[in-house]
Amino acid sequence: MKNFCLFFFFATTCSFGQFSIKGTLTKPLKNDWALLYKIESNREIFITNTSIKSDSLDINGTKIASGTFEFELPKNSKPGTYRVTYRQKGARFIDFIFNHENVRFQLHPDAPEASIFFLESAENQLYRAYQDEIFLKQQKLDSIQVAVLRDNTLDLTTEYKKALESVHAVQDQFLARSQGMYVQPFIKNSLRKNALEILKTPQAYMANVKGTFFDHFNFSDPVLINSSFLNNRVLEYVFYLNYSDDEEKQIELYQASIKTVLSKIEDTRYKKEMIAFLIEQFEPTNNLKIIDELFTSYYNKLPLNLQNPQFIEEKMKLFNTAIGRIAPDFSWTENGVTQQLSSLQGAENYLLVFWSTGCSHCLREIPELYKFLKDTQKIKVIAFSMEENAVRWEQMKKDFPHWHHALGLGKWENKTAKTYSIYSTPSYFVLDKNKKIIEKPALFEDLKIILEQL
Numbered sequence: 471m472k473n474f475c476l477f478f479f480f481a482t483t484c485s486f487g488q489f490s491i492k493g494t495l496t497k498p499l500k501n502d503w504a505l506l507y508k509i510e511s512n513r514e515i516f517i518t519n520t521s522i523k524s525d526s527l528d529i530n531g532t533k534i535a536s537g538t539f540e541f542e543l544p545k546n547s548k549p550g551t552y553r554v555t556y557r558q559k560g561a562r563f564i565d566f567i568f569n570h571e572n573v574r575f576q577l578h579p580d581a582p583e584a585s586i587f588f589l590e591s592a593e594n595q596l597y598r599a600y601q602d603e604i605f606l607k608q609q610k611l612d613s614i615q616v617a618v619l620r621d622n623t624l625d626l627t628t629e630y631k632k633a634l635e636s637v638h639a640v641q642d643q644f645l646a647r648s649q650g651m652y653v654q655p656f657i658k659n660s661l662r663k664n665a666l667e668i669l670k671t672p673q674a675y676m677a678n679v680k681g682t683f684f685d686h687f688n689f690s691d692p693v694l695i696n697s698s699f700l701n702n703r704v705l706e707y708v709f710y711l712n713y714s715d716d717e718e719k720q721i722e723l724y725q726a727s728i729k730t731v732l733s734k735i736e737d738t739r740y741k742k743e744m745i746a747f748l749i750e751q752f753e754p755t756n757n758l759k760i761i762d763e764l765f766t767s768y769y770n771k772l773p774l775n776l777q778n779p780q781f782i783e784e785k786m787k788l789f790n791t792a793i794g795r796i797a798p799d800f801s802w803t804e805n806g807v808t809q810q811l812s813s814l815q816g817a818e819n820y821l822l823v824f825w826s827t828g829c830s831h832c833l834r835e836i837p838e839l840y841k842f843l844k845d846t847q848k849i850k851v852i853a854f855s856m857e858e859n860a861v862r863w864e865q866m867k868k869d870f871p872h873w874h875h876a877l878g879l880g881k882w883e884n885k886t887a888k889t890y891s892i893y894s895t896p897s898y899f900v901l902d903k904n905k906k907i908i909e910k911p912a913l914f915e916d917l918k919i920i921l922e923q924l
Contacts, residue, residue, distance in 0.1 A: 488542045491568070493554060494576035495537040496585070498524055502557060504539040509551040509565065510696050512743045517541070522556065527576070537579075543568065549652050551697035565698055567593045569652040597653045600644040604660065607637045611664060618668050619675060630668045637664065655693040661686050680711050689735045701747060704731050708748070724760050732768060742776050745769045749785065758794050761785075787891045797822065797905045800886045802854075802876035809874060812905055817850040819908075819924050822899040824854050824878075824887060827862040829895045835914045836896065840870045842918060849921065850874065856881045856895065900924075 491506065502522045507514040520539050527536040539556075549570060555563040556579060564582040566573055574590035588594040611633040614626050641661050648654040663682035669675045687694075687703060694700050708731065712723040728748060735741040745768045752760050765785075769777065790798050801810040814820065823839070825832040836853070843849055851873040855863045858881050867875045878884035882892070890897070898917050900909035911917040 488544055489547065489568070489570065490572050490574075491541040491543065491552070491554070492572075492574040492590075493539050493564075494525070494527060495522065495556070495579045496527060496529075496534065496576060497579050498535045498537045499557065499579060500524070502537070504541075504554055504556045506541045507553045507555070508548070509553055509698060511740060512701065512747045514553060517543075517552075545570075550693075551699075553698075566591070567597065567653055567656075569593050593651055593653045596644070596648060596651070597656060600640075600648075600657050600660075603640050603644075604637070607633070607640050608662065608664075611637055615665075615668060615675065618670065619672055622670050627668060634664055634666070637661075652693065655688070655691050656697075656699055659687050659691070659694060659699070676711075680707075683707050683711065684730070684734055687734070689740070690737060695740055704744070704748075705751065707731065709751075721759055724757075725763065728760070728764065728768075738772060738776060742769070742772050745772075746778075746781060753788070756792050756794060758789060758792060761789060787889070791890050791899070791907060791910075793907050793910060795907050797899060797901055797907050798886075798889050799905075800876070800889070802874075804874060804876070809876075811852065814850065814852075814874070814905075818848040818903050819850075820901040820903075820905065821849055821851045821921070822854065822901060823851060824856060824890065824892045824895055824897040826856045826881065826895045827866050828857075832896045837869065838914070839917075840873070843921070844872070846921075849924065852876060854878055854886065856884055856887050856892070 493504065499522050503519050504522055505519040506517040508517055509515075518541055520541060522537040522539045525536050525538045526533045539554075541554075547568065547570075549568060551565055552568045553563050553565050555561050562579060562582055564575075564577060564586055566575065566588075571592065572590050573588070573594060575586055575588045575594070577587065578585040586598070588598055611630070614630045614633055618624050618626055618630075641657075644657050645654065648657050663678075663685040665675075665678050669678060684703075684707070687700065689695075689700065708724065708727045712727040714720045714723055731748075732741060732744065735744055745764055749761055749764050749769070752764070765782075769782075789795065797811060799810060799812045801808055803809070811820075811822070821843075823836070825836055827833075839851075843851065851870075853867070853870065853873045854876045855867070856878045857863050858879070860877055860879070863875075863877055867873075876886075878887055881887070890899070896914075898909075898911050899907055900911070900917075900920055902908050909920050911920055
């Protein structure tokens with residue numbers, strides 16, 4: 471009996487010494503994993519991972535296949551915003567608040583934000599309830615404003631004021647309910663700065679939305695900094711509220727919106743994180759003008775002890791060979807004569823090929839490429855061979871007599887190969903007559919289509 475009591479005391483102590491994060495997916499995911507992170511500024515700090523188990527869920531008496539996962543957090547885990555990601559392909563994620571309480575939720579894996587329902591966790595239940603209620607009240611207010619913008623002869627002043635009062639009533643109610651809770655800064659900073667009276671023109675409406683967008687945001691609050699809240703609002707402001715069909719105007723809007731965002735941030739460490747975050751947002755669209763400005767006007771002007779040389783080097787490598795850039799220059803010796811990429815003349819286009827005599831794909835594609843281009847005069851090829859030694863290359867280059875041939879000893883460690891971030895061969899860069907990179911096809915079939923269209 472004494473041993474049983476000791477065991478019961480030990481088991482009970484352990485169960486109260488940790489917290490659980492439980493998720494149910496209303497659609498099963500086979501052979502998949504869930505990963506748990508803590509959000510700190512713009513970084514995901516890995517905590518742990520677990521497998522997603524097949525299960526069934528009872529919905530109104532009907533059993534449906536589902537997936538479940540569970541994490542355990544130690545009692546001393548820090549409050550904050552945490553993130554669960556899932557799916558090895560096409561990864562999705564959901565953010566939630568952890569503040570020393572168990573968290574349990576269910577969601578549809580294809581639409582996590584729209585479908586999430588918290589079964590346990592007062593912090594998350596309150597925040598979700600707030601989001602649902604404030605959305606409906608704001609939607610009502612916006613519908614009245616839009617009606618007047620469509621027909622400014624309408625007099626909806628009374629309706630607008632009542633709707634505005636309703637928005638503020640919901641805000642005040644949830645601020646009171648969240649007193650002393652971790653979630654309160656999210657609620658406090660979510661309220662839009664609505665105009666006190668109906669605005670009569672779309673221009674006045676948009677000017678008010680943009681001009682007051684950050685009025686309720688506190689860029690110094692560590693709770694918000696260590697979450698995705700501010701990032702999401704910045705993305706909304708930069709990419710959705712500042713949009714133009716005109717390319718030059720769009721660049722100006724991006725520049726102005728970035729300047730506004732960064733002027734709101736006083737803490738230089740967080741400003742550094744936000745600059746890096748914005749740089750990464752412009753990467754997929756290859757917007758070199760904005761990326762360059764983010765570096766030259768903002769990142770490079772940070773205190774030197776805050777700048778990350780590895781980040782700068784990594785991005786410079788990436789952007790140095792981005793489409794739209796002038797290809798990084800290099801030289802080589804050919805038949806006793808020094809050649810230089812930037813000095814080559816006489817062609818409308820150039821094709822820079824990184825290959826190797828020890829690469830099976832190269833041994834198949836390079837001869838085919840030579841045959842494909844042998845009757846073309848307007849394209850010159852620079853074949854940069856990455857080798858450990860020159861023996862095999864000296865023989866093979868004779869098979870392609872009309873090309874320029876450069877030897878890159880050291881293979882993957884070769885300086886030019888590293889400048890071009892070459893991680894596989896063959897790698898192709900299509901250049902215009904000024905040596906500007908215009909295409910970087912990954913597949914040989916894509917390359918042939920591009921070359922045919924030049």
